[in-house]
Amino acid sequence: MCLIVFKLYKPAVNIHEQLLLTEPMRHYYAQTMRTLITCLFLLAFVPVALPQAYDLVIESGRVMDPESGLDAMRNIGVRGNKIAHIALEQLTGKRVIDAHGLIVAPGFIDLHQHGQDLDSQRVKALDGVTSALEMEIGKPDVASFLKAKENKSLINYGSTASHVAARALVLGAPISKDAILPKSGAATNEPASAEQLRRIEDRLRSELDSGALGIGMGIQYTPGATRLEVIDIFRLAAERRLPVYTHVRSAGRVEPGSSIEAVGEVIAGAAISGASLHIVHINSSCGKDALECMAMIAGARARGLDVTTEAYPYEAGMTYINSALFDAGWQQKFNMDYHDLMLPETGERLTKERFEELHSSNQAQLVITFSNTMQVVDSLIPNPLVMIASDGDKGHPRNAGTYSRILARYVRQQGTITLLDALRKMTLMPAQMLERSTPAARFKGRMQEGADADITIFDLNSVGDRSTYQDPMQPSVGVQYLIVGGTVLVDGGKLVSNTYPGRALVVPMAR
């Protein structure tokens, strides 16, 4: 329009000539003049180089994308919540981050995060994590979880539908919305009747309708669930074309009830139903038999089953001491004793008396379980089928340190995983797992044009965990910048306050 006005105005005329114009012509030129002034005014507000004006530019970093194999110096242009451009040439933006000498990677995705509180999210962000989801067990009420997190979350979140919670609800011992596991009792240890099983499935269907990303089954926490109940829940997941995430029925070498039997049970569930299966924390569920469990998973995959797994890089686990996991026989089963249990707050090692007091209590007390060796864990983590997930919650160093520990221990110190492979385990593989539930995950875990701008920028020379069993919430170091959906959340190694860019990952309604 402005160009047309320029053309129209061209024949007109200096101020003297205007005096000779007729009234309608004078009116016409005055009108044209006004439009021209408006156009010039508007043009003054258009940036000179509009196509290059990104909201954020990350300059001169070593950009790594595990899917395409990109590992080179590039400049990144972020517009809104998306990676708009990845280029060799210089880009201009409203804010420019100098990433010279730093790794620019997709934000880490943690499929197994119980601590969804802000304190936990702060240490996750400083550990490089941009998405942390409760997939193992699932929140007991997905709709209220999602609502409570809306615009109040530092990083992205999501949940499975909880079989444990649905079962506890139907069997008369509902879990409060802040907890995830029930106390050991009739609701966990008795079989469900056919009618109860129907109601458990109804509850799970309604949780899936609320946006849950699959079904979470903590089978070890519901020993009363029969083999048939497990298969029926797998069938329900398959009917909705969603995966089952599971903490398998048992651990240890004692038969019946070994970890080998437990892994076999869920692989059979996947084979019978057709549901995808993700076995959580293979390091703690299989302990010293972890490598054999990996061989079982590899075998199932070779036969065409969709079975995946994850591990965290610590020798100790952590769980609730009043749960069914510590019902009679646990010492023989896990080859552990009272002194292998430690209270995270005080470092107190348990005795028989103290154990019995805490196991029978209604109080949900966490306990650290020294159940594995670093030798087993170190041989497990580099396996190409193992993705990294933290099983994080307050009280265990894995909450704050898992991802930096992978980079420090396995990439930098031991050299048993390449940097690109470590990133694959922490970004692309979990994103691909989530793609089984939601197409939104196709834009996660990638440094590609069009992907979500969830980006971790760290110094490979200094990145490392600082959390310990004595000081579990000590944040990691080395993550210089963290970008969540285009918003800078960690800036120069420090958290930005009052910024809540985290968004929900959910199953689309229409599915």
Ligand SMILES: [Zn+2]
């Ligand atoms: Zn677990």
